[in-house]
Amino acid sequence: MIIGGTEGYPCLFSSVSKPNKTFEPVWVVNLIVPDDVADEFAVRGHKLKQFDEGKALIIKRKCSVNGVDKKQPKLMDKNREDIDVLIGNGSKLRVQCNEYDWEYAGRVGKSLDLQAVQVMDLVEFNKPDGAEFLEEEEEF
Numbered sequence: 001m002i003i004g005g006t007e008g009y010p011c012l013f014s015s016v017s018k019p020n021k022t023f024e025p026v027w028v029v030n031l032i033v034p035d036d037v038a039d040e041f042a043v044r045g046h047k048l049k050q051f052d053e054g055k056a057l058i059i060k061r062k063c064s065v066n067g068v069d070k071k072q073p074k075l076m077d078k079n080r081e082d083i084d085v086l087i088g089n090g091s092k093l094r095v096q097c098n099e100y101d102w103e104y105a106g107r108v109g110k111s112l113d114l115q116a117v118q119v120m121d122l123v124e125f126n127k128p129d130g131a132e133f134l135e136e137e138e139e140f
Contacts, residue, residue: 001097003057008092008120009033012051016075016117017084019063027073027114028060029087029095044099045110059097061114074116086125087117094118 003009012030019025030049033041038048038055048055061070077083087093096116102109 001099002094003031003033003037003059003097004092004094004118004120008094008118010053010090011087011093012053012056012089014087014089014091014093014117016073016114017086025063026060027063028058029093029114029117030056030058031093031095032056046112047109057112059095059112059114073114076116076118077122078118078120080118083119085119085122087119088123088125090123091119092121094120 010032012032013020014029016027016029019027030051032051032054033048033056035055038057041057042048046057049058050056061073063070075083075085094117095114096118097112097114099110099112102111
């Protein structure tokens with residue numbers, strides 16, 4: 001399935017070029033969806049996360065499952081050309097994913113496996129203040 005209409009939906013805290021390693025390494029997109037889309041997914045059993053910008057579907061893919069590496073989701077521009085960019089908050093994306101059921105520790109639910117991301121409108125990712133000091137090795 002493809003989520004994002006023809007123009008794409010805004011995203012927050014997306015990690016597609018590089019996995020998010022805060023907890024378990026995953027590629028992830030938090031896609032802010034209109035209320036009708038949020039309601040449709042909620043009725044089907046998906047949990048949504050509330051942000052100031054609206055309700056978000058969390059679409060992710062683990063980097064490995066049971067010791068087997070998973071393929072990185074495809075990342076492309078609006079012309080369907082492969083790209084390698086860091087996606088900033090507010091970028092508009094179309095996301096291809098598969099819906100699946102899960103069961104873990106006596107709980108059940110539904111999730112979305114991230115397969116591909118099409119960047120319709122890129123907002124450049126800006127590093128937090130001071131990040132350059134940690135990466136830079138030259139002096140002026």
